[in-house]
Amino acid sequence: MVNIKLVDPSMEYFESQLEAIHEGFPYFWNGTDNQYSAEQIKEMTDDPEEFIRTQNKFSSQEYTAPDGTKFTFERKRHWIIDTDTNEYVGEITLCPGIKDDFLIYAGTTGYAIRPSARRKGYASSAVKLSMDYTRQHYPDMKEIVICVAPTNISSEGVVKKNGGQDCEIVDAGHGFGMVKRFRIPL
Numbered sequence: 001m002v003n004i005k006l007v008d009p010s011m012e013y014f015e016s017q018l019e020a021i022h023e024g025f026p027y028f029w030n031g032t033d034n035q036y037s038a039e040q041i042k043e044m045t046d047d048p049e050e051f052i053r054t055q056n057k058f059s060s061q062e063y064t065a066p067d068g069t070k071f072t073f074e075r076k077r078h079w080i081i082d083t084d085t086n087e088y089v090g091e092i093t094l095c096p097g098i099k100d101d102f103l104i105y106a107g108t109t110g111y112a113i114r115p116s117a118r119r120k121g122y123a124s125s126a127v128k129l130s131m132d133y134t135r136q137h138y139p140d141m142k143e144i145v146i147c148v149a150p151t152n153i154s155s156e157g158v159v160k161k162n163g164g165q166d167c168e169i170v171d172a173g174h175g176f177g178m179v180k181r182f183r184i185p186l
């Protein structure tokens, strides 16, 4: 059993997050452990406060669907903190305002855990907390949607632990390809 909280990115956990990045925390969460580049790390460390500001913005994601249609949607990032050690263990993003059309291609929720903290239940607990947060802050949302690469058994395990059962296979296009899309009622 892990004890966690979700917080807005802040300077308090910057060093801990940097350690996670050096340890291999991925930049792009499509199931491959791709790394932050040296330039990205330099930019963060040169101006940590600006980095934290950008982490806190509702970032506008641009996306091209397989049929060429362009979408934008808003994404909010939360850091996952272990409340026993006060360390950053990973991140979970929510896209609360995502339009139903866009759900054909992507999900409302994404997550990643630093390599040394995996398989301890952090991601499953963070999804559970984010579902509580969504119920509280976005009462109009009736479900969360999580899209998982077909070979990403770790992420699929997280979905199943949170009640995701049946999935559809959809072509998420740009950067993702075919994904399993799970809908979890709130």
Ligand SMILES: CC(C)(COP(=O)(O)OP(=O)(O)OC[C@H]1O[C@@H](n2cnc3c(N)ncnc32)[C@H](O)[C@@H]1OP(=O)(O)O)[C@@H](O)C(=O)NCCC(=O)NCCS
Binding pocket: 026, 029, 030, 031, 032, 033, 110, 111, 112, 113, 114, 117, 118, 119, 120, 121, 122, 123, 124, 125, 147, 148, 149, 152, 153, 154, 155, 156, 157, 158, 161
């Ligand atoms: C996917 C990821 C977030 C899982 O985080 P985690 O904290 O290790 O997940 P949990 O400990 O909550 O695991 C929940 C369940 O998933 C399954 N699972 C997790 N890791 C697994 C692995 N390496 N092998 C097999 N099953 C695994 C298990 O069923 C596990 O439950 P159990 O430990 O009781 O058997 C993590 O592996 C990661 O950051 N991967 C890279 C980024 C990524 O793929 N993000 C998801 C994009 S959709």
